[in-house]
Amino acid sequence: MVRAALAERRDGVVGLVPTMGALHAGHLSLLRAARAECDTLAMSLFVNPAQFGDSTDLNGYPRDEAHDLTLAETEGVDIVFAPGVDEIYPPGFQTWVDVTELGSILEGRSRPGHFRAVATVCLKLFTIVQPDRVYFGQKDAQQVEVIRTLIRDLALEIDVRAVPTVRDPDGLALSSRNTRLSAEERSRALALPRALAARDPGKARAFLAEHDLDVDYVEVAPFDPPVLAAAVRVGSTRLIDNVPLQGEDDR
Numbered sequence: 001m002v003r004a005a006l007a008e009r010r011d012g013v014v015g016l017v018p019t020m021g022a023l024h025a026g027h028l029s030l031l032r033a034a035r036a037e038c039d040t041l042a043m044s045l046f047v048n049p050a051q052f053g054d055s056t057d058l059n060g061y062p063r064d065e066a067h068d069l070t071l072a073e074t075e076g077v078d079i080v081f082a083p084g085v086d087e088i089y090p091p092g093f094q095t096w097v098d099v100t101e102l103g104s105i106l107e108g109r110s111r112p113g114h115f116r117a118v119a120t121v122c123l124k125l126f127t128i129v130q131p132d133r134v135y136f137g138q139k140d141a142q143q144v145e146v147i148r149t150l151i152r153d154l155a156l157e158i159d160v161r162a163v164p165t166v167r168d169p170d171g172l173a174l175s176s177r178n179t180r181l182s183a184e185e186r187s188r189a190l191a192l193p194r195a196l197a198a199r200d201p202g203k204a205r206a207f208l209a210e211h212d213l214d215v216d217y218v219e220v221a222p223f224d225p226p227v228l229a230a231a232v233r234v235g236s237t238r239l240i241d242n243v244p245l246q247g248e249d250d251r
Contacts, residue, residue, distance in 0.1 A: 002042070002081045002128055009078075012039025016131035018122060020047045022062040022176035023071045026166040030135040031075040033163050038133060043072055044125050045082040050089070050117035062176050081129065088124055096120050099146045099153075106229055107142050107240065110216050115146050122147055126158060134158055139165040139173050141242045145223045165241075167193065173241045180237045188213065189234045196228055196243045208232060220245065 006014060015038030017030045034041050045068055052058035065082065072080050096116050102108075103115030126134070136144045144162045151158050166174045171193040172186070181189060191211035195204040195218070205218045208230070216231035221242070229242040 002079065003130070005079050006040065006042070006129065009040040013132045014038060014040045014042060014130070015133045015135060016125065016129050017041070017043045017077075017135045018125055019043060019045055019068075020061070020176070021045050021065060021068045022179075023068045024166075024174050024176065026137055026139065026174040028071065028075060029166050030137060030163050031072070031077060033161060034133065034135045035076045037161070040078050041076060042079040042081060042129050042131065043077045044129070045069075045072075045080055046088065046121070046125075048088070048117060048121045049085060050121065051114050053111050053114070060180070062179055081125070088121060097123050097150065099149050102142070102146055102149055105142075106217060106219060106221060107231065110231060115143075118143060119146055119150050123150060123154070126156060131158060133161055135161045135163060137165060138162045138244070139175070139241065141223050141227045141229060142221065145221075148224075173239075175239065177237050177239065181234060185235045185237065189232075189237075189239060192230060192232055192239060192241050193243075196230060196241055199228055199243060199245060201228060204228065204230060 015034035017034050019027055031043065045065065047061055047063065049058055069080060097119040098116045099119050108115050136147060138144065144160065148160050151160060168174065170190055172178065172189055173193065188211060191208055191213055195207040198204050198207065201218045201220055205215060208215050214233040218230040221227050221229045225244045225246040227242040227244050231238060231240045
C-alpha cells in the first residue's frame with residue numbers, strides 16, 4: 001500500500017522520517033526539516049521490538065498513536081507508514097544486517113544486537129518506502145553513523161540528513177524516555193548535559209560521579225563530526241546524549 005501511495009509521487013523528492021512514535025519536539029524538528037526540503041514527506045511509526053534489550057523496556061516504551069497521527073497531520077506529513085510487527089518480521093524472518101565495527105562500540109557494547117536491529121529495520125523501511133532522503137536526530141549520533149555506513153556500504157542512493165539535537169530550556173535533550181523520570185530524577189539528569197558541556201571526557205565523568213549518576217560510558221567517538229558521547233542511568237531510566245566537538249556547536 002505504501003509503494004502504491006508513493007507511485008505517483010516519484011517525480012519529486014521523497015523524504016522519510018523513521019520514528020518509534022511518542023513524538024516530541026525533537027521529532028517535529030525532523031519533520032519540519034524534511035517538509036522544507038522534500039516534495040513528499042513520509043513518516044514511519046514502528047516500535048521495533050528487536051532493538052530492545054528486555055521486555056520490560058519494550059513494554060514500558062510510551063505509545064500514543066492517535067496523538068502521533070494528529071501531530072503528523074499538523075506537520076504536513078503526506079504518508080504515515082505504521083506497520084505491525086508481522087509486516088516487518090513475518091513468520092520465518094531470518095535475515096539481519098550488521099554494521100559490525102561501528103555497531104559494536106558505545107551503545108553497541110552496552111546493548112549487544114541493538115544496532116543490528118536498527119540497521120535491519122531501517123533497511124527494510126528504505127526498501128519499502130524508497131526515499132531519496134532520510135532524517136535522523138544528532139542526539140543519536142551513533143545511529144546516524146551506523147545508517148550512513150549502511151547506505152555507503154550497500155550503495156544505496158539515499159541522502160542522510162542529521163538534524164541538531166533539540167533540548168528543553170534546562171538543557172536536557174528531548175527523549176521519549178524523559179517521561180519516565182520523576183521530578184527528582186529529572187533534576188539529577190540535568191548533570192548529563194552539563195557534564196558534556198566541558199567537552200572533556202575526564203571532566204565529564206568526574207562531574208557525573210559527583211552528581212551520583214550511574215555512568216555507563218563517557219567517550220570521544222570518531223564520528224563526523226567527532227562527538228563526546230555519554231550514557232547514564234537515572235533511577236530505572238537510561239539516557240544518552242552527546243555534543244559535537246567540531247562545527248557550529250563547538251565553543
